[in-house]
Amino acid sequence: MADPDVERAKEAVAGLAGVSVHTDTEAALGAPGVAAVLIASPGPAHEEALLAAFARGLPVLCEKPMVPDSGGALRIVEAEARLGRRLTQIGFMRRHDAEYRRLKALLDGGSLGRPLMLHCTHRNVSSPPGFTSAMLVNSSVSHEIDAARWLLGQELTAVTVLRPTPSSGAPAGLLDPQFVLFETDRGALVDVEVFVNCGFGYQVRCEAVCERGSARIGAEHTLVVTTGGAAREEVAQDYLVRFAAAYDREVQAWVDATRRGEVTGASAWDGYAASAVAEAGVRALEHGGRVAVALAPRPDLYATRAEVSR
Amino acid sequence: MADPDVERAKEAVAGLAGVSVHTDTEAALGAPGVAAVLIASPGPAHEEALLAAFARGLPVLCEKPMVPDSGGALRIVEAEARLGRRLTQIGFMRRHDAEYRRLKALLDGGSLGRPLMLHCTHRNVSSPPGFTSAMLVNSSVSHEIDAARWLLGQELTAVTVLRPTPSSGAPAGLLDPQFVLFETDRGALVDVEVFVNCGFGYQVRCEAVCERGSARIGAEHTLVVTTGGAAREEVAQDYLVRFAAAYDREVQAWVDATRRGEVTGASAWDGYAASAVAEAGVRALEHGGRVAVALAPRPDLYATRAEVSR
Amino acid sequence: MADPDVERAKEAVAGLAGVSVHTDTEAALGAPGVAAVLIASPGPAHEEALLAAFARGLPVLCEKPMVPDSGGALRIVEAEARLGRRLTQIGFMRRHDAEYRRLKALLDGGSLGRPLMLHCTHRNVSSPPGFTSAMLVNSSVSHEIDAARWLLGQELTAVTVLRPTPSSGAPAGLLDPQFVLFETDRGALVDVEVFVNCGFGYQVRCEAVCERGSARIGAEHTLVVTTGGAAREEVAQDYLVRFAAAYDREVQAWVDATRRGEVTGASAWDGYAASAVAEAGVRALEHGGRVAVALAPRPDLYATRAEVSR
Amino acid sequence: MADPDVERAKEAVAGLAGVSVHTDTEAALGAPGVAAVLIASPGPAHEEALLAAFARGLPVLCEKPMVPDSGGALRIVEAEARLGRRLTQIGFMRRHDAEYRRLKALLDGGSLGRPLMLHCTHRNVSSPPGFTSAMLVNSSVSHEIDAARWLLGQELTAVTVLRPTPSSGAPAGLLDPQFVLFETDRGALVDVEVFVNCGFGYQVRCEAVCERGSARIGAEHTLVVTTGGAAREEVAQDYLVRFAAAYDREVQAWVDATRRGEVTGASAWDGYAASAVAEAGVRALEHGGRVAVALAPRPDLYATRAEVSR
Known part of the structure; x- marks a missing residue:
């Protein structure tokens, strides 16, 4: 897990086996056993995290807005298009x-x-x-x-x-x-x-x-x-x-699709x-x-x- | 109109042309121009009024209960059956x-x-x-x-x-x-x-x-x-x-049927x-x-x- | 009653006492016993009928649109304003x-x-x-x-x-x-x-x-x-x-107000x-x-x- | 897991780590790591399974009916009363x-x-x-x-x-x-x-x-x-x-209570x-x-x- 607030992050994952806490996105993505990425940080931080996940070929569930400004959002689209395969699911839970x-x-x-x-x-x-x-x-x-x-x-x-x-x-x-x-x-x-x-x-x-x-x-x-x-x-x-059930299904649909090697949703x-x-x-x-x-x-x-x- | 309370009755019909007020059912039914009878008195008074209407062959709209005790009610049924034609509509407005x-x-x-x-x-x-x-x-x-x-x-x-x-x-x-x-x-x-x-x-x-x-x-x-x-x-x-509209339709259905020489309803x-x-x-x-x-x-x-x- | 189609008009009022049929608005308004006017003709005919009613000081229930073009409608407003008292109720039944x-x-x-x-x-x-x-x-x-x-x-x-x-x-x-x-x-x-x-x-x-x-x-x-x-x-x-009941109440409200010498509604x-x-x-x-x-x-x-x- | 139909049972648990399959209730309850029992067999099999769980002091979630005949059901009540503490939650999901x-x-x-x-x-x-x-x-x-x-x-x-x-x-x-x-x-x-x-x-x-x-x-x-x-x-x-969500909550409530050493529900x-x-x-x-x-x-x-x- 990557969070600038290390203490809060440690509290959140207390008791979960095999979870390490990082302040840095790169370090978190490079941790052993990371197979997919869920981005729930504020919108302005999304672009960097998405590009880092793309660089490692990791599937991503990214909270909306994907990237707040359309210029940055278009850069994500172009980067994924260059990869030639979809890695991104956007968290539109409806x-x-x-x-x-x-x-x-x-x-x-x-x-x-x-x-x-x-x-x-x-x-x-x-x-x-x-x-x-x-x-x-x-x-x-x-x-x-x-x-x-x-x-x-x-x-x-x-x-x-x-x-x-x-x-x-x-x-x-x-x-x-x-x-x-x-x-x-x-x-x-x-x-x-x-x-x-x-x-x-x-x-x-x-x-x-x-x-x-x-x-x-x-x-x-x-x-x-x-x-x-x-x-x-x-x-x-x-x-x-x-929308409680919708949030649950959104994450579950992402986990299920990721296990099948697929991407679904927005x-x-x-x-x-x-x-x-x-x-x-x-x-x-x-x-x-x-x-x-x-x-x-x-x-x-x-x-x-x-x-x-x- | 027949009502034991003459003053109230007079108040009720004030301004309506051709309406006379009586304390006695027989007198009221015998008044000129009476073509049909609406009985809205308390239940125990219904039997007498119904039989009086039957005696004159007048169609009747009778508020429910027709006659409270089933013995009296059966006497009405038998009297009407003897007449050989229906004169009575009971006021079940539903x-x-x-x-x-x-x-x-x-x-x-x-x-x-x-x-x-x-x-x-x-x-x-x-x-x-x-x-x-x-x-x-x-x-x-x-x-x-x-x-x-x-x-x-x-x-x-x-x-x-x-x-x-x-x-x-x-x-x-x-x-x-x-x-x-x-x-x-x-x-x-x-x-x-x-x-x-x-x-x-x-x-x-x-x-x-x-x-x-x-x-x-x-x-x-x-x-x-x-x-x-x-x-x-x-x-x-x-x-x-x-049920305001139902009451209106009940009376209207009775008036309409009476004009056609028919009896409808209960x-x-x-x-x-x-x-x-x-x-x-x-x-x-x-x-x-x-x-x-x-x-x-x-x-x-x-x-x-x-x-x-x- | 005034209607260009005399036959249809005669059919409509058959059996109603004291009703005469005319093809001409003026003649109808001048008939004995006319105390109020209900205008249900097509919109373009309203202006003339309203002004005729105003000339005789008769209260009017006029179907909507009062007058289709706003120029004509404004002439009605000005004519009524000159009379100094309201005679018109417009039939907006809602x-x-x-x-x-x-x-x-x-x-x-x-x-x-x-x-x-x-x-x-x-x-x-x-x-x-x-x-x-x-x-x-x-x-x-x-x-x-x-x-x-x-x-x-x-x-x-x-x-x-x-x-x-x-x-x-x-x-x-x-x-x-x-x-x-x-x-x-x-x-x-x-x-x-x-x-x-x-x-x-x-x-x-x-x-x-x-x-x-x-x-x-x-x-x-x-x-x-x-x-x-x-x-x-x-x-x-x-x-x-x-809206059946609303139409009934609209007309009833107009009749009641007219009897009291008042104008209500639109x-x-x-x-x-x-x-x-x-x-x-x-x-x-x-x-x-x-x-x-x-x-x-x-x-x-x-x-x-x-x-x-x- | 205990099931008379071993093949079906094996299919059901395929891919779940640490799960062994038995045809015999006693053998299943005695398997290493068993901390609680969920009884979903037909009603007539419940009494034996409940008593076996009581004998080992294991908390139980038992599908309804607990025991179909009230005589057998009373024996369960008496057995649990003798234990002096509640082990049983009945699966009334409403x-x-x-x-x-x-x-x-x-x-x-x-x-x-x-x-x-x-x-x-x-x-x-x-x-x-x-x-x-x-x-x-x-x-x-x-x-x-x-x-x-x-x-x-x-x-x-x-x-x-x-x-x-x-x-x-x-x-x-x-x-x-x-x-x-x-x-x-x-x-x-x-x-x-x-x-x-x-x-x-x-x-x-x-x-x-x-x-x-x-x-x-x-x-x-x-x-x-x-x-x-x-x-x-x-x-x-x-x-x-x-009732899909109710079934989920029922089991989750049981798991949560069991972890806290408590019994909840029916x-x-x-x-x-x-x-x-x-x-x-x-x-x-x-x-x-x-x-x-x-x-x-x-x-x-x-x-x-x-x-x-x-």
Whole structure:
């Protein structure tokens, strides 16, 4: 394990056999018995760690964002393309959520016809200290960016951000909520309400409106309590409650694929596309109006839609 | 209009043209222009009023219970059978409720196969003063008695009443809630939770479990408010909210049928059967165990199941 | 009654006492006993009929759109303002729907804080012959235009229309669905999915997202049938099913208010504002981008927000 | 591992280090490194295996039924009581289900007042070959028997079984569905619809009706698809879908407790009580009427309600 904070790292691995602790990525990757790499450091540290793993041919599970700026993300794509084989899985955990997977299977099955619109809601009870207006787009909405690309199997080509008067429940100066609109390369529309200081719950919903039907996920119903003139359902307060199983499956899918010598899940191209769209989104937030997304040509390694569609 | 309380009656009809007020039923029925009779007096007064209407050949809409005791109810059935034509519609308003009608149509359509069980819930916020343990059966559950007979097109043949420890929210001495079980002449089962001091809402639900599917009504969803960690739906506090439209349709159906010279809705036989089953229910409540329902032979006037089924 | 088709009109009023049939508005309004006017003719005929009613000082219930073009609508506003008293109620029936009224009461009550966004869905199974792309905005969305103004008590100040690739289920050439965005004079956002050939149901939903909670209406739950591995709820196919009671209440509210010598419901100003916003919406649809709404100054007769807020 | 079918057992453990396969329980328990025992053999083999584990002082996770006949189950209780410490956890997995645990916490919290009734539904798509009418009670309903004792913290004191006309979807001769009623030592009522050939889904629901409110679980809402005039939700077809996580937690809770030198979950007393109640239920099914449950005195080892309540 590599962590600049050696003491915390030692505490985390206490009792696990065969684990050594390092402050340096290179030293950690060179330790005996290292067969794969999980990168969970802050985003700006990802590029170096990914390139180090590539140099040793090690499979990597990298937390999102792959690399925050699209320039760095493109360098990763190009480096992996030069290797000629995929080593990278990006940690977009919604692809591993049971509800999202059912929605994906339904859309891919084609019974509802072509998807026309996705209506998305992304609400948090409150934002952590230091959360900026840009982070609503490039951190919160980045989940919807990947989910939309994956669900639709389409690239996002333009983004518009609307800024209603901020909620008095948001910290001063934070543009919260925002309403983000994406257009796709096949004419679909994706809208996202992002509201990270809504105060009342963690709610992630998605409705796909198609030519012959609509489908929606995210209406959790568990315990319904009726008392005092009202039926009441608890709403999750935290993403860990909603997505705990998805995180587990994400890591398990990576471990399983790695053992088979394969790579699954979101690719480095997906990580790059998410960064490029998020960057365009931040520009749209700051300057108003519609901002087109310009993606570099897709290397042959990611040529098929399979990476997007799976 | 006939009412022992003349002042109240006069107030009620103030401003309506062509309405005269009487304290005496006979006088009221004999007033010029009376073409039909609506009986909304307390149950014990119904028998006399019904017979008076029969004597004049006037169609009647009679509030439930038709006649509280089954002996009196049978006299009405026999009197109408002697007339040789139906004049009576009993005011079981659930037969006119949109949800119940959809359930009825579904069951009659046969797509779900034979009904095996009905699970019913009947809850009131609180009971009025003077409400007795027997009234939970012969007043509250009488709605389910008629609804079950009508939905299933079957007669109820036995009843068992279970008495859990009463709620501390019920008036002292009132056996509330009760759990009432009916068996039918074709082997179906009907269970009813009746809880008239539940404190939290007016809730009427019915789930029909059939050979190839189940169907349920009564889960009203209107305004959902999410705040403070919970999604909250108001629950109706009053039967008028839930069944207002059914009452309107009941009276309208009677007026329309009367104009066409027809009688529709629940018949005197339905009124009699409800009284007989309720009487057996009260015996089951008082003596414990299962009590069989003994119905008189059904007169030819009510020979088909049409009256039950429609 | 005035109708250019005398035969149809005579059929409609057959059996109603004291009703005469005319082909000419003036003649109809001048008939003895006319105390109020209900205008249900096509939109282009409204202006003349409204001015004729004003000339006689008769209260009017006018179907929406009050006058299709905002110029004509403004002439009505000015004419009524010159009269110095309100005679006009516009037939926006959602203001009379039980669910909308509960949502309005909740928002006005203030417990959820300031409304930030309204997310609206407006779907029809199919559009009638001759329905144009512009009519999605100025006929279908006009309901949301009025509902949003009324629910929020705010004017709409700008509109943007997004046009996803049309559904293959829509008639050739029809831009269906559309996604319409409104901004308000106090910084709220209103988005409307309008999809008039969705094929699967008539669905009208509204979610209000506020500073301290959200509230939504339009999730009708009635009969739930579980069979063959799925729980299934019928979805209404027609606006008459969803809004039948609202239409009744609208007319009743008008009759009651007229009897009291009052005017209630949506005003001529509301009718004008709806036309002006719809016109801007059609321009936004045709030319792309954001179009500002320019309203004439509000006459003193409509000075308070009461007309909007009621 | 002990299994009479050595080949299958060898296949099951292939690739797991330090696992030896035996046909004989004694030999397996005596193998080096055995620290705990998981019994997943058919019920009749449990008694011998439990006693063998007791003889070696090994903690045991025993699948339900602990011992099918209450006589044998009581021998286990007495043997463990003689040991003077708990070694046994019974595999009632619902105690580990997230929804049941929330319901339990709510009832224990007391905000809804005393529980008066539990309404339970237990439906399977179809029963396996050889399933008998008695097994509806002693295999299927045994889950509700334990869940009711645990949720209420009360013993079940009497049972009545009602037998509607069997569904034509059930194998010939099988009394399916059944309606089972339990009374408790503090006057609560528990009713269970058990229907193991319902054909349409695996549905496990529970509604607790209390003095000041009701609470229900089991209304799974995940993907809602609206198409062709109906909103449709898939219903799970299999208990593994519904309770997969509960099974995992059950085993994990046992492993964790065992590592801490503790025993958690359902006790041998719970296993005995379940067998005794199920036996009374089968008598009630076969002979009709109400059958009282006679439990042996509870040994001090299980003296507190903690085992029931936790």
